[in-house]
Amino acid sequence: MFEQNIITVDLPEDQVTQFVHISNLLELNLIQCHSENISNVLDALEPSNKTMHILVHHFEAPLISLEKVDGELLKSHLHIAICPKLTTELEVTFISSGFHCNMQADDSVVDKINSIKQVQAKEISFSHKAISRYVLQKKRLPSFTNRTKILALTTKKEQQILGLIWDGHSNEEIAHKLGISINTVKMHVQNIYKKTKIKNRGQLFALA
Known part of the structure; x- marks a missing residue:
């Protein structure tokens, strides 16, 4: 067993194989679940394990589904959003919601691995344009x-x-x-x- 877990949430079947490959390359334990079972999965994990888990949330309709994510959940662990298509505005929304990274579903395995590595290092992984816009808007809003x-x-x-x-x-x-x-x-x-x-x-x- 590896030391850290990567938990995929609502990941479509066509992406499961890719994340199995990614988790093996990064030496992460892969756990799959649905959004309604996240709390149960986290509760079932070894309480003494203080390593932060990586949660990969798949959003088919991000702006609608994002409102259903428990805000308290986003305050703990490391969170990655994956969706069919990203815009700068959507990236800014993920940043402001507490995510550490976002990906497009069709990003290459190499790009996804690099992003996950950044998250593991407790860094955020977003486009420079999104980060700049977030910082400027944070001053104002x-x-x-x-x-x-x-x-x-x-x-x-x-x-x-x-x-x-x-x-x-x-x-x-x-x-x-x-x-x-x-x-x-x-x-x-x-x-x-x-x-x-x-x-x-x-x-x-x-x-x-």
Whole structure:
């Protein structure tokens, strides 16, 4: 038996073989479970073992599933998020939620191994862009709780526009950056307000 455990949560069958290979290469004990059984699995592990476990959470729909993760669980052990597709906004959400790393499902075995090694060394593994945005927004925004809820209600294009709004860009600047008309930007902004029941930019910043 190896000293440290890697616990996969809700990992699809098509990725299990890859993580079996990864756990063997890194000399980790692989434990598979579903999200509803995480507490039972952790309770069943040797209480005297003070090594921090690595939990790999698979999220098919991250912004929806993330709200169901126990916040207390994220305060202990080492947590990695894996999902089909990553955006900078999604990475920032994982950072602010307490994860140590995120991966795309189609990342190579080498990339996944390197990321896990960073987590084992008690380091975080995110893109430089996501870390920079998190640091800048952390200076400006006191809480990310409402931010996650807002993102969960919006489409990918709306999330992209939200990210630019939170970075302080005007509608005109957003239209220029995304190569779309100002009217299209206004339409997306109005859709965001309607979905989130937010009335204006000031309230959007306050709630985020």
